[in-house]
Amino acid sequence: xxxxxxxxxxxxxxxxxxxxxxxxxxxxxxxxxxxxxxxxxxxxxxxxxxxxxxxxxxxxxxxxxxxxxxxxxxxxxxxxxxxxxxxxxxxxxxxxxxxxxxxxxxxxxxxxxxxxxxxxxxxxxxxxxxxxxxxxxxxxxxxxxxxxxxxxxxxxxxxxxxxxxxxxxxxxxxxxxxxxxxxxxxxxxxxxxxxxxxxxxxxxxxxxxxxxxxxxxxxxx
Numbered sequence: 001x002x003x004x005x006x007x008x009x010x011x012x013x014x015x016x017x018x019x020x021x022x023x024x025x026x027x028x029x030x031x032x033x034x035x036x037x038x039x040x041x042x043x044x045x046x047x048x049x050x051x052x053x054x055x056x057x058x059x060x061x062x063x064x065x066x067x068x069x070x071x072x073x074x075x076x077x078x079x080x081x082x083x084x085x086x087x088x089x090x091x092x093x094x095x096x097x098x099x100x101x102x103x104x105x106x107x108x109x110x111x112x113x114x115x116x117x118x119x120x121x122x123x124x125x126x127x128x129x130x131x132x133x134x135x136x137x138x139x140x141x142x143x144x145x146x147x148x149x150x151x152x153x154x155x156x157x158x159x160x161x162x163x164x165x166x167x168x169x170x171x172x173x174x175x176x177x178x179x180x181x182x183x184x185x186x187x188x189x190x191x192x193x194x195x196x197x198x199x200x201x202x203x204x205x206x207x208x209x210x211x212x213x214x215x216x217x218x219x220x221x
Contacts, residue, residue: 001139005176006183007027007034008180009177009180009184013210014210015187016033016054017033019033020035020051022048023037023038024039037051041080041083041084044083045083045087048087048091051091052092055093055095056084056085056096057097057098057183058081058084058085058098058123061099062076064111073112074115077119078119078122081098081119081123082119082123082126085098085122086126095187097132097134097187098119098120098123098133099134100133100134100135101113103135104116104117104119104120106121120133120196124194130194130195132183132186132187133194133197134183134197134205135170135198138173139173139174139179140176141177160173169200172199178203178206181206182197182202182203182205182206185207185208188205188208188209
């Protein structure tokens with residue numbers, strides 16, 4: 001869901017001259033700045049050889065129910081993310097922007113949050129000068145598959161969110177489109193180092209606009 005929103009956001013923005021979308025199946029869409037590469041996770045580095053990248057955006061993720069087991073879940077939410085990060089770094093990318101989860105922690109008793117914590121540690125160890133980790137709570141937006149608990153959470157979010165204040169604010173539900181804009185905002189912010197953003201930080205990133213070109217100079221792509 002976030003990946004689709006992110007692609008729309010990147011193609012609507014003036015920040016990049018070329019957007020490479022890496023997917024497991026063809027997207028079936030055309031855009032003058034879009035190049036869709038169908039890849040196999042385990043062969044990404046080989047399949048992308050020769051491509052040059054500046055910023056890498058990662059929305060890889062599933063659920064244990066969809067994956068079928070905890071092991072299969074780790075293959076997607078941990079192993080595939082690491083493979084993509086390593087491939088992106090080998091292509092010259094200096095910034096890695098990834099969607100994780102609020103509460104991600106390698107010491108968590110919850111398998112999901114523990115795996116997300118391991119993912120965060122792994123991508124920060126790849127060697128990017130800049131890593132931006134967005135940690136949203138419940139994502140609101142259209143999904144291809146209906147998840148009853150998330151549907152219920154989305155219906156209750158307008159009532160529950162105002163009561164989540166202080167440290168609990170991080171657990172407010174947030175639209176997937178806001179997270180997508182926040183990912184682009186992280187690149188626009190341009191800070192070096194490792195950054196983590198939760199609810200309010202994601203909203204601040206989403207509000208950032210593309211820098212205006214200096215008169216008489218070409219916009220940087």
